[in-house]
Each structure stands twice: as structure tokens, then as C-alpha cells.
Amino acid sequence: MALTVGLRPLTRALLRPWARVPGAALGRPAAGSGDGVRCFGSPRVLVEPDPAAGVAVMKMRNPPVNSLSLEFLTELLISLEKLENDKTFRGIIITSDCPGIFSAGLDLLEMYGRDPAHCAEYWKAVQELWLRVYLSNLVVIGAINGISPAGGCLLSLSCDYRVLANNPKYAIGLNETLLGIIAPFWFKDVLVNTIGHRAAERALQLGFLFPPSDALQVGIVDQVVPEDQVQSTARSVMAQWLAIPDHARQLTKNLVRKPTADRLLQQRDADIQNFVRFISRDSIQKSLHVYLEKLKQKKG
Numbered sequence: 199m200a201l202t203v204g205l206r207p208l209t210r211a212l213l214r215p216w217a218r219v220p221g222a223a224l225g226r227p228a229a230g231s232g233d234g235v236r237c238f239g240s241p242r243v244l245v246e247p248d249p250a251a252g253v254a255v256m257k258m259r260n261p262p263v264n265s266l267s268l269e270f271l272t273e274l275l276i277s278l279e280k281l282e283n284d285k286t287f288r289g290i291i292i293t294s295d296c297p298g299i300f301s302a303g304l305d306l307l308e309m310y311g312r313d314p315a316h317c318a319e320y321w322k323a324v325q326e327l328w329l330r331v332y333l334s335n336l337v338v339i340g341a342i343n344g345i346s347p348a349g350g351c352l353l354s355l356s357c358d359y360r361v362l363a364n365n366p367k368y369a370i371g372l373n374e375t376l377l378g379i380i381a382p383f384w385f386k387d388v389l390v391n392t393i394g395h396r397a398a399e400r401a402l403q404l405g406f407l408f409p410p411s412d413a414l415q416v417g418i419v420d421q422v423v424p425e426d427q428v429q430s431t432a433r434s435v436m437a438q439w440l441a442i443p444d445h446a447r448q449l450t451k452n453l454v455r456k457p458t459a460d461r462l463l464q465q466r467d468a469d470i471q472n473f474v475r476f477i478s479r480d481s482i483q484k485s486l487h488v489y490l491e492k493l494k495q496k497k498g
């Protein structure tokens with residue numbers, strides 16, 4: 199899939215080939231590689247390659263909560279595109295480097311108090327990340343080691359398989375209604391595809407965030423394991439998926455996922471315009487304000 203993000207100069211600058219990780223992470227040997235294989239990535243995305251296994255672990259590190267800002271989305275897209283185009287890799291494991299948080303979802307500050315042009319650019323990047331992960335030719339496994347609301351849940355749902363750490367705080371779900379906003383149709387489609395129509399209908403309207411046992415029961419995740427086994431489980435699951443010939447698995451994945459992706463691909467611009475119109479409403483901006491204030495007050 200060709201990436202055609204219409205980004206402004208700032209974000210385009212991030213789309214340079216494979217920025218190296220600054221500081222301590224630069225050139226750190228990948229865990230378990232033992233043979234001088236180097237980590238790479240960008241400030242917010244650390245990639246630990248295991249070329250022998252054909253697998254890369256992609257760690258999100260946009261502290262404090264891995265909210266999906268425009269810059270972070272752009273870095274994720276660069277990493278994904280790079281891995282996708284490198285024949286060394288057949289699978290990626292997406293996980294978090296922020297303790298207790300997989301991803302807090304879309305960055306509310308990219309939608310609150312912003313002008314329409316910014317909102318449009320942001321939404322295009324959100325669409326792009328979803329399409330990139332959802333339609334990836336690689337096996338994509340989510341090693342979900344923290345809470346994963348809304349956009350974080352969408353990212354998880356776009357993986358081929360989800361392993362969630364068994365910690366009652368690590369809830370997952372599309373909780374948009376709790377913020378006074380609406381999950382777009384393609385978020386909804388992915389949830390319906392995963393847990394079925396009736397369960398999705400309830401979960402979406404009530405903004406359910408499922409704790410691990412409920413998440414497993416409803417099928418929003420595939421496996422729940424003790425926290426210290428999330429990465430090793432993701433690795434063993436990856437081995438099972440990689441035992442399937444790539445061409446057969448990829449064509450099958452495409453067969454299953456293409457109709458869902460096509461619904462967005464056929465109306466991307468209209469979806470962006472719809473988002474901008476919706477998010478710019480006074481009532482929605484007020485809801486976001488109230489929610490952001492709640493997050494602040496929770497602290498103090």
C-alpha cells in the first residue's frame with residue numbers, strides 16, 4: 199500500500215529515512231540478539247529487530263501515556279513502512295514502553311482548540327495509521343501491556359492477534375461516548391468484526407472499557423496472560439503465525455479485511471470533512487474541555 203500522507207513541512211520532515219534513536223537507545227543491541235544487531239527507530243518509536251526470527255518488536259514511547267499525537271503517528275507510520283518494505287521482516291509485535299499504558303488513544307490536544315486545517319491533517323494521519331496496520335502484509339501481534347482506550351483499542355483491534363496482560367487496571371475498549379464523542383464508522387466496523395454486532399452495539403453505546411477477564415470473554419482480546427509473560431507469549435504466537443506460508447496468509451488476510459478497509463478508502467475525504475465538522479462544533483469542543491479538565495482534576 200503506498201503511503202500518501204499530505205502532511206505539512208514539520209511532519210514531512212519526520213518522514214526522512216529511518217531516523218536513528220538519539221542518546222542511550224542509539225545502537226543498543228537488540229534484546230536477545232547477542233550478535234550486535236542494533237535497535238533503531240525514532241524518538242518515540244523504538245524498534246528492536248530480530249532478523250534471525252524475521253520479527254521486530256516496535257515499542258511505543260511517547261510518555262506519559264502514548265497518546266497518538268500527529269508527530270507520534272508520523273513516526274509510527276515511518277517505522278511501519280520501513281519494516282513493511284524490508285524483506286528481513288515477516289512479523290512485528292507492537293507494545294508499549296510506558297509502564298501501565300499501552301496507548302491513551304488519540305491525542306485530545308490535537309482535536310481541542312485547533313483550526314480546521316490542523317484537524318484535517320491530524321485525521322488523515324489517524325486514517326493512515328489504521329490502514330497501514332490493518333492491511334499490513336506482516337503478521338502484527340499486539341502485546342498489550344497497559345490500558346488501551348479508544349484509539350489505543352483501535353490500534354490493538356487492527357493487529358492480527360492480541361495478548362493482554364492480566365492486570366485489572368488494563369482495560370480495553372472504545373469509550374468514545376464517555377467523552378461525548380462518537381467512534382467513527384470504521385472504528386465501529388473493526389469492533390463489530392471482532393466481537394460481533396450485539397456485543398459491539400452495547401460496548402459502543404455504553405463506552406465499555408473491558409477489564410482483562412471480560413475482554414477475553416467478549417473476544418476483544420485473544421489471550422490474557424500474567425504481565426511478565428506478555429512478550430514471550432506474543433513471541434510464541436508469532437512463531438505459530440509465521441509457520442504459515444506468507445503468500446497464503448497475506449492473501450487470506452486481504453480477503454477478510456479488504457471490504458472493511460475499502461469502506462474508508464472509498465470515502466476518505468468525506469470522512470475527514472465529517473470529522474472536522476463534528477470536532478469543530480461548540481458542543482463537542484465543550485465536551486472535550488470538560489473531559490480534559492476531569493483528567494487534570496483527577497491528579498490534584
Ligand SMILES: CCCCCCC/C=C/C(=O)SCCNC(=O)CCNC(=O)[C@H](O)C(C)(C)COP(=O)(O)OP(=O)(O)OC[C@H]1O[C@@H](n2cnc3c(N)ncnc32)[C@H](O)[C@@H]1OP(=O)(O)O
Nearest residue numbers: 262263265302303304305306307347348349380473476493
Ligand atoms: C465523527 C468523528 C468523531 C470523533 C472521533 C474521535 C475518536 C477518538 C478517539 C480517541 O482515542 S479519544 C481519546 C480517548 N482516551 C481516553 O479517554 C483516555 C484518557 N486518559 C486517561 O484516562 C488516563 O490519562 C489514563 C490513560 C488512564 C492514564 O492515567 P494516569 O493517571 O496514568 O495519567 P493522567 O494523569 O491521567 O495523564 C497524564 C497526562 O496525560 C494527559 N492525557 C491523558 N490522556 C490523553 C489523551 N488521550 N490525549 C491527550 N492528553 C492525554 C493527561 O491530561 C495528563 O496531562 P497533564 O495533566 O500531565 O498535562
